[in-house]
Amino acid sequence: MNPIAANKAELIAIADAVAREKSIDRMIVIEAMEEAIQRAARARYGAENDIRAKIDPRGGDLRLWRVLEVVEEPEDYFKQISLVDAKERESDVKLGDFIVDPLPPIEFGRIAAQAAKQVIVTKVRDAERERQYDEYKDRQGEIITGLVKRVEFGHIVVDLGRAEGVIRRDQQIPREVLRVGDRVRSLITLVRRENRGPQIFCSRAHPDFMKKLFAQEVPEIYDGVIEIKACARDPGSRAKIGVLSHDSSIDPVGACVGMRGSRVQAVVQELAGEKIDIIPWSPETATFVVNALQPAQVSKVVIDEEDTRIEVVVPDDQLSLAIGRRGQNVRLAGQLTGHQIDIMTEAAESEKRQKEFVERSELFEKELELDETLAQLLVAEGFTSLEEVAYVEADELASIEGLDEDVAAELQSRAVEALERRESGYRDARRALGVEDALSEIPGLTEEMLVRLGSKGIKTLDDLADLSTDELIGKGDKRREIPAGLLASFGISQDDGNAIIMAARQHWFADEVTDEATEA
Structure with missing residues (x-):
């Protein structure tokens, strides 16, 4: 009308x-x-x-x-x-x-x-x-049910009743076939205002989708008695969740599995048969890593806190089980724990430790002019570098069986001299490369680092000042693996990298002040 x-x-x-x-x-x-x-x-x-x-x-x-x-x-x-x-x-x-x-x-x-x-x-x-x-903007993170309305270029448009949502191709469960008219549940991940109307993005592959499904199936999770501390998914194939109970009388794994597996099976059916490993969460990193690698058995865990890497040693017959098909098990365990996990067999680990022992022993023999027995004794006591010998407390060195205060003092003196010789060698190499002395005055840069920079063409303050922190040390927690970081192998932190770059730029600000004073 x-x-x-x-x-x-x-x-x-x-x-x-x-x-x-x-x-x-x-x-x-x-x-x-x-x-x-x-x-x-x-x-x-x-x-x-x-x-x-x-x-x-x-x-x-x-x-x-x-x-x-x-x-x-x-x-x-x-x-x-x-x-x-x-x-x-x-x-x-x-x-x-x-x-x-x-x-x-x-x-x-x-x-x-x-x-x-x-x-x-x-x-x-x-x-x-x-x-x-206005209706959907505050519903991010909720599970919503809708009907498949149409499929466009692999993206699924879902009728939510009073609006439409989109499940993009990368947010769908692989190999899951949804047809027009099918009822589907998904997680609202983003609501964005656009000229053509609000865009509601949904997901069935997001880890939080599985968390919300468990909260619907397990009353203890909904009530907060059991908490899902971590979750990792390979959508449509396998997933791992770490659970913690705030009530000592309730078994978190058993509660999530349910009577005869009824609770977990309900989630598995919704996720198109995705296998779910339910793992007890632990504040102890080593314990949690061992649990996360189930069903494989772990012999030993070695944690490198600074590099967020973890070496896990498993029996020879457990290697393939620990890694999983196409690396799936160790990849999910790494996502769950937030660490990069390296798997090795007991034989490989033994060979690696023996090689490191020989290399460190030969280093101490050569640089400190020691006999083989004393050099091996230092390595056996946990010393890995000349710096540790030179700057450790003298009492700790003297407390080693077979050493006294005089021997400890002599060892530290030789270690300091060896470090000075090494530094002098790097200084000569740095000058031979044409790296100016002003760079050596920047706190945090050693002569060895300057040799590395010089070999890459960074020879003046302006050269260094033109770099970004990422170009200097790499990016993120895995910076040691990024070849773009000129000093990536030295393990410089993000804050120290920023300080080095800013120190190199100080002369720019000084020049600006001088120019302004001249103009005035």
Whole structure:
């Protein structure tokens, strides 16, 4: 029905029907009608006029009027009136007031009616989009159920009832086939406002989707008695979750599995047969890593806290089980624990330790001029470098069986001399490369680091200052694996890297101050 040609009762009926259908406030529909009627009236009487329309939200009565502003000398005779002429209409009028000219109801033509209809449609659509955004913007992280509406380029459009959601191809479970009309559950991951309407992105591959499913199936998780501390998924294939019970009388793994596996099977069916390993979470990193690698048995765990790497030693017959098919088991365990896990057999670990023992023993024999027995004794006591020997507490060195204070002092003296010789050698190499001395004055840079920089063409303060921190030390926790980091192998922290770059740039700021002083 055309709202412009409708009578007053029909106007209210149309507004109520549209408001119910689109789930928006009826006043928004009435305001859209008023604006549509105003536009149509301006097209009838002239767009230059300031014409207003008002619909009574109760009775539906329509009023039209033209507004004229009272001024001293009109510049726009369509919207303004002089004070003299205004006083002929209303004697008590004054400057700045508005004169209202009522207009009679008019019949609108087909073109005007179509234009008015377009205005109403646009206004109602904008209000509907805003309502959808307001309804879903605070529901990120919730599980929602909808019907598959259509599939576009591999992306699934889901009818959520009062809006549409999208499950992108990379957020679907691989090899899962969903057809139009299928009922599907997914996790709302992002609600974004856009010109074409709110975009609601959903996921079935996100780890939080599995967490929410367990919260629905396991009352103890919903109540907070059991907490899912970590989760890692290979969607459609396998997953691992680490659970912790805040009540010592409740077994977290058993509660999640349920009677005869009923609870976990409900989640598995929703995830298209994805196998789920439920693992007891532990604050002890080594214990949690051992649990995460189940069902493989672990012999030993070696943790490198600074590099977030963990070496795990397993029996020879457990290697393939620990790694898993295509590395799946160790990859999921690494995601679950937040560490990079290196798997090796007992034989490989023994060979590696023996090789390290020989290399360190030969280092001490050569640099400290020791016999083989004493060098091996130092390595056996845990010393791995000349720096440790040189700067360890003398009492700790003297407490080693077979050593006294005099021998300990001599060892430290030789270690300091060896370090000085090494530093001197690096200094000569640095100067031979043409690296200027100003770089050696920057805190945090050793002569060995400067040799590395010089070999890569970084020889002046400006060369170093032009680098970013990522280019200097690499990026993130795994910076040692990034070849772009010139000093990646030295294990420099992000803060120390920033400090080195800023120290190299200090002369830029000093030059700017000097230039400003000269100009002044």
